Amino acid sequence: MIDELIDRLLKGDKRAAARLITLVENDEEKAKEIIKKIYKFTGNAYVVGITGPPGAGKSTLLDKLIKEVRKEGKVVGVVAIDPTSPFTGGALLGDRIRMQKHSTDPGVFIRSMATRGSLGGLAKATNDAIKVLDAYGCDVIFVETVGVGQIEVDIVKTADTVVLITVPGLGDDIQAIKAGLMEIADIFVVNKGDKEDADRTLFELELMLDLEKEKWKQRGWRPPIIKTVALTNKGISELWRAIMEHKAFLDESGKIKEKRRFKAEEEVKTIISDFITSKVGKKLRDNEVYELIGKIAEREIDPYSAAEVIMEKTLGVKA
Numbered sequence: 001m002i003d004e005l006i007d008r009l010l011k012g013d014k015r016a017a018a019r020l021i022t023l024v025e026n027d028e029e030k031a032k033e034i035i036k037k038i039y040k041f042t043g044n045a046y047v048v049g050i051t052g053p054p055g056a057g058k059s060t061l062l063d064k065l066i067k068e069v070r071k072e073g074k075v076v077g078v079v080a081i082d083p084t085s086p087f088t089g090g091a092l093l094g095d096r097i098r099m100q101k102h103s104t105d106p107g108v109f110i111r112s113m114a115t116r117g118s119l120g121g122l123a124k125a126t127n128d129a130i131k132v133l134d135a136y137g138c139d140v141i142f143v144e145t146v147g148v149g150q151i152e153v154d155i156v157k158t159a160d161t162v163v164l165i166t167v168p169g170l171g172d173d174i175q176a177i178k179a180g181l182m183e184i185a186d187i188f189v190v191n192k193g194d195k196e197d198a199d200r201t202l203f204e205l206e207l208m209l210d211l212e213k214e215k216w217k218q219r220g221w222r223p224p225i226i227k228t229v230a231l232t233n234k235g236i237s238e239l240w241r242a243i244m245e246h247k248a249f250l251d252e253s254g255k256i257k258e259k260r261r262f263k264a265e266e267e268v269k270t271i272i273s274d275f276i277t278s279k280v281g282k283k284l285r286d287n288e289v290y291e292l293i294g295k296i297a298e299r300e301i302d303p304y305s306a307a308e309v310i311m312e313k314t315l316g317v318k319a
């Protein structure tokens with residue numbers, strides 16, 4: 001069944017792509033088999049992360065970006081990471097409706113991924129879904145995440161270019177960006193540029209970037225700030241151009257190689273730690289180990305020594 005689906009995927013069959021993504025999302029063993037088989041057909045897609053606070057207009061903007069990229073005849077994939085929260089449920093429904101009009105276009109593939117509990121699981125499923133879309137023939141894959149905590153920061157482990165969207169009037173938002181996100185953004189967008197305080201937000205961002213002049217010089221790339229009005233398509237082609245310029249910068253400076261190596265390393269680390277967690281997790285249910293853990297609580301053995309015993313039993317390695 002999997003071989004047949006992969007055959008169809010490689011011929012550009014959208015339904016086969018959808019089935020394969022469902023499989024990699026839900027079935028650990030099948031995910032392994034699928035990725036092993038399709039890996040050699042991947043590596044062509046350029047991955048762009050789009051992140052920002054809820055309501056910043058990410059979906060509206062993405063909808064317009066898809067059109068812009070389609071003008072060049074490129075095949076586009078979208079993976080929308082959806083932290084299943086009662087607060088975003090409504091907005092997501094909105095997203096689907098907004099982007100639905102692309103669903104008859106064979107050159108556009110849109111997929112939402114749910115968190116289902118573990119963030120690690122989500123990161124792996126997202127990486128795998130990206131590979132399926134890459135093998136399907138996507139030239140560009142957008143990964144959209146709502147700007148909340150770790151998911152947002154993790155996008156650097158997945159994306160080649162990270163676009164951070166902010167909007168005027170969030171007040172302390174600029175401070176929030178300062179706190180951790182500035183590090184990860186390759187391009188800043190001030191969306192809702194039609195709002196009156198948009199220029200002030202733009203100015204504040206410029207000031208903030210000015211403080212880090214040395215860093216940009218070292219890096220060879222200063223993140224541009226682009227004003228957009230997603231609703232009316234304003235600034236969208238500039239944004240796409242900036243993304244392509246960042247790509248050219250990575251290609252020409254050779255940094256793309258470092259980036260891909262970093263991503264590969266992060267991915268393999270996740271696979272290994274997931275494997276260890278699951279192996280050790282299973283063993284924790286054994287009687288012997290159960291008793292050993294009881295002994296830690298009773299102060300008969302310390303946790304380090306117990307961990308050493310468990311690692312030797314499960315993984316065959318001495319710590």
Ligand SMILES: Nc1nc2c(ncn2[C@@H]2O[C@H](COP(=O)(O)OP(=O)(O)OP(=O)(O)O)[C@@H](O)[C@H]2O)c(=O)[nH]1
Nearest residue numbers: 054055056057058059060091146192193229230231
């Ligand atoms: N005034 C104005 N409103 C906009 C603009 N872009 C988007 N909006 C509106 O902002 C609201 C939120 O837009 P979404 O695209 O749903 O935002 P999102 O970031 O995907 O939201 P979440 O799914 O909650 O993360 C919608 O009502 C949009 O119509 C813009 O450029 N100007």
